[in-house]
Amino acid sequence: MKIVVAGGTGTVGRHVADVVRERGHTAVVLSRATGTDLVSGKGMARALEEANAVIDVTSVKTQSAKASVAFFSTVTRNLLNAGRAAGVHHHVALSIVGSNLAPYGYYAGKAAQEHLISNGNVPWTMLRATQFHEFAQQIFRRFTVGPIHVIPVMKCQPVAAREVAERLVTLAEG
Numbered sequence: 001m002k003i004v005v006a007g008g009t010g011t012v013g014r015h016v017a018d019v020v021r022e023r024g025h026t027a028v029v030l031s032r033a034t035g036t037d038l039v040s041g042k043g044m045a046r047a048l049e050e051a052n053a054v055i056d057v058t059s060v061k062t063q064s065a066k067a068s069v070a071f072f073s074t075v076t077r078n079l080l081n082a083g084r085a086a087g088v089h090h091h092v093a094l095s096i097v098g099s100n101l102a103p104y105g106y107y108a109g110k111a112a113q114e115h116l117i118s119n120g121n122v123p124w125t126m127l128r129a130t131q132f133h134e135f136a137q138q139i140f141r142r143f144t145v146g147p148i149h150v151i152p153v154m155k156c157q158p159v160a161a162r163e164v165a166e167r168l169v170t171l172a173e174g
Protein backbone atom coordinates (compact mmCIF):
# COMPACT_ATOMS: atom_id res chain seq x y z
CA MET A 1 0.00 0.00 0.00
CA LYS A 2 1.01 3.61 -0.44
CA ILE A 3 0.23 5.41 2.82
CA VAL A 4 0.60 9.18 3.18
CA VAL A 5 1.66 10.19 6.69
CA ALA A 6 0.72 13.84 7.24
CA GLY A 7 2.89 15.02 10.13
CA GLY A 8 5.19 12.03 9.71
CA THR A 9 8.15 13.80 11.34
CA GLY A 10 6.35 14.43 14.65
CA THR A 11 6.30 12.62 17.99
CA VAL A 12 3.83 9.94 16.88
CA GLY A 13 4.24 10.58 13.15
CA ARG A 14 7.78 9.31 12.94
CA HIS A 15 6.66 6.03 14.57
CA VAL A 16 3.79 5.82 12.07
CA ALA A 17 6.22 6.21 9.15
CA ASP A 18 8.50 3.54 10.69
CA VAL A 19 5.63 1.07 11.18
CA VAL A 20 4.33 1.67 7.62
CA ARG A 21 7.77 0.78 6.23
CA GLU A 22 8.33 -2.15 8.62
CA ARG A 23 5.09 -3.68 7.36
CA GLY A 24 6.29 -3.46 3.75
CA HIS A 25 4.25 -0.48 2.61
CA THR A 26 5.42 2.77 1.03
CA ALA A 27 5.34 5.79 3.37
CA VAL A 28 5.06 9.30 1.95
CA VAL A 29 5.86 11.73 4.75
CA LEU A 30 4.32 15.20 4.49
CA SER A 31 5.54 17.97 6.76
CA ARG A 32 7.14 21.36 6.36
CA ALA A 33 10.51 19.72 7.10
CA THR A 34 10.02 17.42 4.10
CA GLY A 35 8.86 20.30 1.87
CA THR A 36 5.05 20.33 2.16
CA ASP A 37 3.09 22.95 4.06
CA LEU A 38 -0.35 21.44 4.62
CA VAL A 39 -1.81 24.83 5.53
CA SER A 40 -1.05 26.30 2.11
CA GLY A 41 -1.71 22.91 0.53
CA LYS A 42 0.97 23.46 -2.11
CA GLY A 43 2.38 20.23 -3.56
CA MET A 44 -0.19 18.01 -1.85
CA ALA A 45 -2.05 16.85 -4.94
CA ARG A 46 1.05 15.20 -6.37
CA ALA A 47 1.98 13.54 -3.06
CA LEU A 48 -1.45 11.94 -2.75
CA GLU A 49 -1.48 10.46 -6.27
CA GLU A 50 -2.21 6.72 -6.11
CA ALA A 51 -2.24 6.73 -2.30
CA ASN A 52 -4.44 4.09 -0.69
CA ALA A 53 -4.76 5.84 2.65
CA VAL A 54 -3.86 9.03 4.48
CA ILE A 55 -2.95 9.02 8.17
CA ASP A 56 -3.21 12.53 9.63
CA VAL A 57 -0.98 13.05 12.67
CA THR A 58 -0.27 16.75 12.21
CA SER A 59 -0.38 19.16 15.11
CA VAL A 60 0.08 22.82 15.98
CA LYS A 61 1.81 24.20 19.07
CA THR A 62 -0.88 26.41 20.56
CA GLN A 63 -3.36 26.60 23.42
CA SER A 64 -5.47 29.20 21.54
CA ALA A 65 -8.84 27.82 20.40
CA LYS A 66 -8.84 30.22 17.45
CA ALA A 67 -5.39 29.18 16.22
CA SER A 68 -6.12 25.49 16.81
CA VAL A 69 -9.44 25.60 14.92
CA ALA A 70 -7.79 27.53 12.07
CA PHE A 71 -4.94 25.00 11.79
CA PHE A 72 -6.92 21.76 12.06
CA SER A 73 -9.78 23.01 9.85
CA THR A 74 -7.44 24.15 7.10
CA VAL A 75 -5.20 21.07 7.15
CA THR A 76 -8.18 18.71 7.32
CA ARG A 77 -10.01 20.44 4.44
CA ASN A 78 -6.84 20.41 2.34
CA LEU A 79 -6.18 16.73 3.01
CA LEU A 80 -9.81 15.70 2.39
CA ASN A 81 -10.08 17.74 -0.84
CA ALA A 82 -6.76 16.49 -2.20
CA GLY A 83 -7.61 12.95 -1.06
CA ARG A 84 -10.98 12.99 -2.78
CA ALA A 85 -9.42 14.34 -6.00
CA ALA A 86 -6.74 11.63 -5.88
CA GLY A 87 -9.22 8.82 -5.17
CA VAL A 88 -7.93 8.08 -1.66
CA HIS A 89 -10.45 5.74 -0.07
CA HIS A 90 -9.46 5.90 3.60
CA HIS A 91 -8.69 8.93 5.76
CA VAL A 92 -7.40 7.94 9.21
CA ALA A 93 -7.02 10.65 11.82
CA LEU A 94 -5.74 10.77 15.37
CA SER A 95 -7.76 12.65 17.96
CA ILE A 96 -7.71 12.82 21.73
CA VAL A 97 -9.92 11.11 24.30
CA GLY A 98 -12.27 13.75 25.69
CA SER A 99 -11.72 16.41 23.03
CA ASN A 100 -15.37 16.15 21.98
CA LEU A 101 -16.49 16.61 25.60
CA ALA A 102 -14.28 19.63 26.34
CA PRO A 103 -13.81 21.50 23.03
CA TYR A 104 -11.81 24.37 24.50
CA GLY A 105 -8.30 25.70 23.77
CA TYR A 106 -6.28 23.23 21.67
CA TYR A 107 -9.14 20.71 21.91
CA ALA A 108 -11.42 23.09 19.97
CA GLY A 109 -9.28 22.37 16.91
CA LYS A 110 -9.54 18.63 17.45
CA ALA A 111 -13.34 18.91 17.72
CA ALA A 112 -13.42 20.92 14.46
CA GLN A 113 -11.22 18.29 12.80
CA GLU A 114 -13.49 15.45 13.96
CA HIS A 115 -16.56 17.33 12.69
CA LEU A 116 -15.10 17.94 9.22
CA ILE A 117 -13.92 14.34 8.81
CA SER A 118 -17.11 12.71 10.04
CA ASN A 119 -19.22 14.98 7.81
CA GLY A 120 -16.90 14.77 4.81
CA ASN A 121 -17.09 12.46 1.84
CA VAL A 122 -13.87 10.47 2.16
CA PRO A 123 -14.34 7.19 4.09
CA TRP A 124 -12.71 7.68 7.46
CA THR A 125 -11.62 6.18 10.74
CA MET A 126 -10.93 8.23 13.87
CA LEU A 127 -8.74 6.97 16.69
CA ARG A 128 -8.98 8.84 19.97
CA ALA A 129 -5.88 8.27 22.09
CA THR A 130 -4.95 9.44 25.55
CA GLN A 131 -1.77 11.49 26.10
CA PHE A 132 1.48 9.83 25.07
CA HIS A 133 4.23 8.99 27.58
CA GLU A 134 6.22 11.45 25.45
CA PHE A 135 3.69 14.22 26.27
CA ALA A 136 5.51 14.97 29.53
CA GLN A 137 8.63 15.88 27.55
CA GLN A 138 6.61 17.91 25.02
CA ILE A 139 5.03 19.94 27.81
CA PHE A 140 8.39 20.39 29.56
CA ARG A 141 9.91 21.82 26.37
CA ARG A 142 6.97 23.98 25.31
CA PHE A 143 5.83 25.89 28.39
CA THR A 144 8.70 28.07 29.47
CA VAL A 145 8.98 31.51 31.01
CA GLY A 146 12.62 32.48 30.56
CA PRO A 147 14.59 29.71 32.24
CA ILE A 148 11.51 28.39 34.12
CA HIS A 149 9.61 25.34 32.86
CA VAL A 150 5.91 25.45 33.79
CA ILE A 151 4.48 21.98 34.40
CA PRO A 152 0.71 21.69 34.76
CA VAL A 153 -0.73 19.19 37.21
CA MET A 154 -2.87 16.74 35.31
CA LYS A 155 -4.20 13.26 35.74
CA CYS A 156 -3.97 11.04 32.68
CA GLN A 157 -3.60 7.43 31.65
CA PRO A 158 -0.81 7.66 29.08
CA VAL A 159 0.06 5.39 26.19
CA ALA A 160 3.28 4.98 24.20
CA ALA A 161 3.32 6.90 20.90
CA ARG A 162 4.71 3.77 19.21
CA GLU A 163 1.68 1.73 20.34
CA VAL A 164 -0.69 4.40 18.96
CA ALA A 165 1.27 4.38 15.68
CA GLU A 166 0.89 0.60 15.36
CA ARG A 167 -2.86 0.89 15.86
CA LEU A 168 -3.14 3.72 13.29
CA VAL A 169 -1.32 1.67 10.64
CA THR A 170 -3.51 -1.37 11.37
CA LEU A 171 -6.57 0.85 10.87
CA ALA A 172 -5.17 2.23 7.61
CA GLU A 173 -4.46 -1.30 6.37
CA GLY A 174 -8.08 -2.21 7.09
Ligand SMILES: NC(=O)c1ccc[n+]([C@@H]2O[C@H](COP(=O)([O-])OP(=O)(O)OC[C@H]3O[C@@H](n4cnc5c(N)ncnc54)[C@H](OP(=O)(O)O)[C@@H]3O)[C@@H](O)[C@H]2O)c1
Nearest residue numbers: 007009010011012031032033037038057058059131132135
Ligand atom coordinates in the same frame (compact mmCIF):
# COMPACT_ATOMS: atom_id res chain seq x y z
N1 LIG B 1 1.01 14.43 22.10
C1 LIG B 1 0.07 13.69 22.69
O1 LIG B 1 0.17 13.28 23.85
C2 LIG B 1 -1.17 13.31 21.89
C3 LIG B 1 -2.12 12.45 22.47
C4 LIG B 1 -3.25 12.07 21.73
C5 LIG B 1 -3.43 12.56 20.44
N2 LIG B 1 -2.49 13.42 19.92
C6 LIG B 1 -2.70 13.93 18.55
O2 LIG B 1 -1.69 13.36 17.74
C7 LIG B 1 -1.37 14.25 16.67
C8 LIG B 1 0.14 14.41 16.58
O3 LIG B 1 0.61 14.94 17.82
P1 LIG B 1 2.19 15.01 18.12
O4 LIG B 1 2.31 15.29 19.56
O5 LIG B 1 2.85 13.82 17.51
O6 LIG B 1 2.58 16.33 17.30
P2 LIG B 1 4.03 16.95 17.05
O7 LIG B 1 5.10 16.14 17.68
O8 LIG B 1 3.94 18.39 17.40
O9 LIG B 1 4.19 16.80 15.45
C9 LIG B 1 3.40 17.58 14.60
C10 LIG B 1 3.66 17.20 13.16
O10 LIG B 1 2.87 18.05 12.31
C11 LIG B 1 3.70 18.63 11.32
N3 LIG B 1 3.18 19.93 10.92
C12 LIG B 1 2.90 21.00 11.71
N4 LIG B 1 2.48 22.04 10.98
C13 LIG B 1 2.49 21.61 9.68
C14 LIG B 1 2.16 22.23 8.44
N5 LIG B 1 1.74 23.51 8.36
N6 LIG B 1 2.30 21.50 7.30
C15 LIG B 1 2.74 20.21 7.35
N7 LIG B 1 3.04 19.58 8.49
C16 LIG B 1 2.92 20.27 9.65
C17 LIG B 1 5.07 18.72 11.99
O11 LIG B 1 6.14 18.79 11.05
P3 LIG B 1 6.83 20.17 10.59
O12 LIG B 1 7.06 20.98 11.84
O13 LIG B 1 8.08 19.73 9.89
O14 LIG B 1 5.87 20.82 9.66
C18 LIG B 1 5.12 17.39 12.73
O15 LIG B 1 5.49 16.36 11.81
C19 LIG B 1 -2.12 15.57 16.96
O16 LIG B 1 -3.25 15.65 16.13
C20 LIG B 1 -2.53 15.45 18.42
O17 LIG B 1 -3.73 16.11 18.70
C21 LIG B 1 -1.38 13.79 20.60
